[in-house]
Amino acid sequence: MLRTVTSLSLSGSAKGSLTRSPAALTTTRKISRSHPAFQGKAQISTASLSEDELKSLQVDRNRLMNDIHHTCQWGTGKRWGSQTTETGMSRLALSDTDKQARDWFVQTTKSLGCSVTVDAMGNTFAIRPGRHEAPPTCAGSHLDTQPTGGRYDGILGIHAGIEMLKVLQDHNLETEYPVGVVNWTNEEGARFPISMVASGVWAEEISLERAHNLGEVGGGTATMKSELERIGYLGSVPASHRSMPIAAHFELHIEQGPILEAEKQKIGVVQGVQAYKWFTIDVAGRDAHTGTTPFSARADAMLTAARLIAHSHRVAAKHSALASTGVLTLSPGSVNTIPGNVRFSLDIRSPVDATVEAVEAQLRKDFAAIASGGNADDPSFPQTSKHKLAVDWTTDTTSAAVNFHPDCIAAVRAAAGSVLGDEGLVRDMVSGAGHDSVYASRRCPTSMIFVPCRNGVSHNPEEHTSPEDCAIGAEVLMHSVLRYDQLRAQRERR
């Protein structure tokens, strides 16, 4: 696959590679900024760039990768290979190492001419001025990781945003409207157990109070608020899209799945996010001795749970949906005791809300029938016991399908096409996982860009995306933001 994209020449430094004729420069309004990054420099308006000039804007792959690995010194995780960078990450939200990464983010973006705003959830908005005052077009993602996470989930999206700022500075480019990079707090939900909680507060879908009071997992006494205070990221600006409006949100992210790799493709143009529902299923039978209890006298919660889990796969497959069980506990847990109680998680997903509902409805019906001694799962399954077990459903999470904005999707598709020059390397995708872009999309046009990750592995120290693919993704992100900026300008002119 590497050969198909070498024509992009991504390996060389792009710094200063954009050349313009003096005539072109004179047509560009010169702007003075108080910030030293801008002082004394001739600014080129992105709106004035030709399609070819725009296409020639490249990211600096080495700089991008160096920056990523530089910040991974804060929260370095489990080593999995012998190379310096072959470790995972363990940078929990609002930990000391998260503070170090945040401090670097603030310092770096400020040095690139951004004004930095921290809101009451610690969301950090680095905004580079444009020709006009208006809400920024943002690249956003997160710097926190899973406890046994990798170097790319979230981190790549932030660094790609910073690389965009650096490319703009290298070429003295000025956007029509402000552009920014957002670091959303606690996306993973690994330390404070609500995923995407801070973008959720910004979107006003989660209350600030609930978020602030979230306790850390693992029995500690810290809350989100106390940790925000402790590390100095409890901002005074309200965490709300009203106080910090965003014009559009683009997020570059590793796919966290195997499709791009399997299909030998480079960019996923993300149309939206799958709907999903999470349930806890409790199966209650009766503890009994494995040796002295004939099948006819059993109410075997483990056997029933096993059949329900297998059946969830049958039904999901029929609906082209997904069903998964990631957690299962049983009691009492002795080799020679038939478990009386089993609890397991059930995760149902589909790009279509109605499909999730249909799978749930079918499983509610079938689970009850199976637990009552029937064999709705498999007509040939031996009906050995007439004892009925109880199956109890608890709905833990409902997340409706998300459809991203056509303008943003179009910007990403155009950017991917121009960066890769080969539509065969680009595919439309639906995200299987939640991201801050879900909440962002409630309040502004949004889309995402996926890049392949090795074996589809994520939330794992060995999570890996090649430098080439990181650079392609970053370049598509930058071009998406710039194309959206051009779109805004065009619409303004009409």
Place this chain on the structure above:
Amino acid sequence: MLRTVTSLSLSGSAKGSLTRSPAALTTTRKISRSHPAFQGKAQISTASLSEDELKSLQVDRNRLMNDIHHTCQWGTGKRWGSQTTETGMSRLALSDTDKQARDWFVQTTKSLGCSVTVDAMGNTFAIRPGRHEAPPTCAGSHLDTQPTGGRYDGILGIHAGIEMLKVLQDHNLETEYPVGVVNWTNEEGARFPISMVASGVWAEEISLERAHNLGEVGGGTATMKSELERIGYLGSVPASHRSMPIAAHFELHIEQGPILEAEKQKIGVVQGVQAYKWFTIDVAGRDAHTGTTPFSARADAMLTAARLIAHSHRVAAKHSALASTGVLTLSPGSVNTIPGNVRFSLDIRSPVDATVEAVEAQLRKDFAAIASGGNADDPSFPQTSKHKLAVDWTTDTTSAAVNFHPDCIAAVRAAAGSVLGDEGLVRDMVSGAGHDSVYASRRCPTSMIFVPCRNGVSHNPEEHTSPEDCAIGAEVLMHSVLRYDQLRAQRERR
């Protein structure tokens, strides 16, 4: 059911109820014993009893129950009802409370004319002399319990033996050969993690050294030997059937299963113990995100484990065997991560060794096929992924089927028939659980007697056998021992 056995008049005291004509008495040899229990008393030989006289020997139900509940003051467990006796037991082997129960056992049996021997495993043999010097015919069981056990498992068998000694004393009865009661140490394996370890040492199937060095579960530093020493039950007699030979071993035990209750029967004549094998099954797939990983890219260890567990039931049912999973753990254990690894226990049982082997062989074949993407379990199961998972078997325990001795089985059957007077209340059974009688049977003729327990529940505070059923069981035990004593005498005479 109570009505069917009221003709037994078990509720009245049987003390002194055996009357004989003076003529009959004079034919009985009078024996003097040095022990006060025998002094100055005319002894009646059991061999001289007519079938009707033997049949009229009854246990004292109230005395039996009072004794049981009296000793349950040592190690009282969880309360489950409001009555005084409605608590469970928590009397771990060689604990302080086990010492108290043992001291009571020694004192009581000595007062009943027994000589008491403690061996190097703390096995305690209370032996009542007979007319001839020879190894004793014994009733044996255990006084230790599970940490959350009940008042009947093991305890009933010991107390029934003591009640037998009391009935013999009440009637000045003398057996042809010695009879005894054995309290085997640590039958449950709950504190020192080998079940039936001390009868195993006696049978010379477990080495004394291994048993003595067994550490207590839960991280304490005590060993069996240090605890035997501490509570004063490290006897000087070798723990071996060579040093303490037993002529025959009878064990009264609660069924610990639901069959007698379900069939409205009172006595199980135990033919032997089921064969069983315990396995640990490891299923190895690959962790992956539940939302981003299509079925085709999954190697879902939980789904595979669920199918294997369900399939073990299918195959066992076809062979009229048992298969059970009591323990299952998975990793990593997150709602939105497909588990890459699942480990579960598999317990296969059958009265016939070859059946256990056949089930194992079939499952080894089918598990491998299912994990490789086939559907040996259910031809209609959707084959959604070609990814192969690994299934690894570890054999943890192999216990061959035990066949008890025809003479002992016949003695129990005859005793049950004469006590109950209704063959419909008696059934042949195979024990599903292990007991000290398994090791006893390696070195002497052995059988067991089962009585119903409520809902088949055992190893639970609510374990319950009615006073009536306890008394029936004790009476069958006593008659089994006496019938076996008669058999020995008949064979000697020939």
